[in-house]
Amino acid sequence: MDLVALHGFLADVGRTWDSVTVVDAVAAGPRHALNVCRARPAVVVAGADPAELARGLAGWRRTLTVADASGLVAVDPADAVVRRWVEPGFALCAADSGWTPSPGGWALPDDDFAHRDGMVATAEVRALALARLAPRPGELVWDVGAGPGAIGVECARLGAAVVAVERDPVQCVRIIANASAHGVDVRVVESPLAEAADLPRPDAVFVGGGGPDVVRRCARVGARRVVVATTDLERVVPARDALADAGYEVSGTQLSAARLTGGVLLAVNPVTVLWGAKKS
Template sequence: MTLTVVGLDGSPLPPGAAAALAEAELVVGAPRHLAAVPLPDAAERVELGPVEPALAKLAGRRAVLLASGDPGFFGIVRLLRERGHEPVVLPARSSVQLLFARVGRSWDDVAVVSAHGRALGPAVNVCRARGATAVLTGPGAGPAEIGAALDGWPRTLVVAEDLGGPGERVTTVPAAEAATRAWHPLSVVLCLRATDAPEVPARGWFAGGEPAPPPGGWALPDTAFEHRAGMVTKAEVRAVALARLAPRPGTLVWDVGAGSGSVAVECARLGAAALAVERRDDDAARVRANAEAHGVEVRVVAGTAPAALAGLPRPDAVFVGGGGPEIVTAAAAAGPQRVVVALAALDRIAPTRAALLAAGYATGGTQIAASRLAELPDGAVRLAATNPITLVWGEVQDR
């Protein structure tokens, strides 16, 4: 028997939907969807609350399942196929399409993430990292929760409520104000980096913006960063640190004792949200300048760790570029999956490892002693040694 999934967006039914409904033995949908379409008198109606009991009634029957927008876009089509169904899909316009049509903005540069039935954290981290992100919301992950989570990041939210419905409204507010308001449960959010004037997206070729890894790769040369008298995590050390931190879209990385911010900038270039903690005003300014030079955003928190770490949003990974075991202990207490510590002083290796073990991490480490090619006056080359650095890391194994 045929299962037809019909998308609804408040406009006339998609072609073929009326015929499928007229022949249906069973029609499944949310109450608002069942009330919005003509139903045959003989068809059984099932309100879509808990999903599994409703799906169990589909087997062997000519059925129509009503869904919002494009049911193949973060919708029920995936679940149906997981259950062995091969539905005919008649889509309407997705809520993301409608949102951008309402605001008159192109959206090929926009990352689209879902917090509907999923953890809110990864979606918020994409909002923190990107200049433009569309978020499909859900209970406990609506505009207010998104706005509250963006505290510390300058963002504007465009909230589209009940698109295509009688309560449709599109509102533009600062993220902080969004956190204080009540919103329609059917909302989609556009999160934009706050600027004085609306930006016209650059012409691109890849939907969602430039893909990661970025052009030029990672572990950039030390000369790619403005730094204070060589106070920059060397490229070879950075390469291994990035491998252990695993920065990617949806994650938040802290760079504690950031110095030049080279690690934070590289994490941001790989798609992560990045936060740099730095006590020196001049180095904090360098972090901002380096982020701007590489076209990424790094939130800079001025202060001395471990006190400056209190109240910051929970990270997925932490890089500690300077400081003792007390900073490592405070970083681990924030609950990241991974902590990576760079050490020049040998007497800090054992206490750092002990701090990570005490926090429940499985530990590892390596010493990096790189020698770089350096040109001699006659054009020949020699090996010029850099200062050896020990990386000690901890990883949570059960997540």
């Protein structure tokens, strides 16, 4: 990457080094660069095809500013897909408005998320799920049956791009509110998974809602890691079988936590968490 040219591009687009994330699509790969653009509010990409980059941003609110032979071109991704680019250089992918992830660790307190009547993945479940999902910059996570989106928001806080699939419109509003409160961007798809179209291929999937059919659909997309959480014991074996049939090595555990509250240990409903890792 030509750092002198990069410095000039930043000056041309009115950005500073500390206000953007810089990704070399040649070194890191175009998919990695695309997922960083999906996850961060301002990303400068070197070595990417602007049309390919724009095609992958469908569903994300972004604009592109590209340096090519004609100069600087600011364009909507839908237009960038069909434009003929001549000797493109750096591209700035910017969100409509900036955001900054809130400070703190992970497996945040349950009350840090707006939710309905305790219907949220508890901190204990999130801690294990996040460890098995392994979200990180350059990767894409699906949060399926997302509820209020606590898992997806936490994955986004750790740098991953996130698509939350949720059929309940009220919960979709909560996902947006929770993402905003924690300073991250989560793409929300208001639909059952079976009706969701053109979702980008994930690196990891969390299934928090839906039955074995949803697990089977998720297992078929080829993500390297799939995590399933359920309170229904009757769904454990079918979910395990769906993952195993799709070529995953499956492990699992039942979490039974008791929280210290006012000097008293109060039990939390047990949750079974399964995780599958794709066999190499």
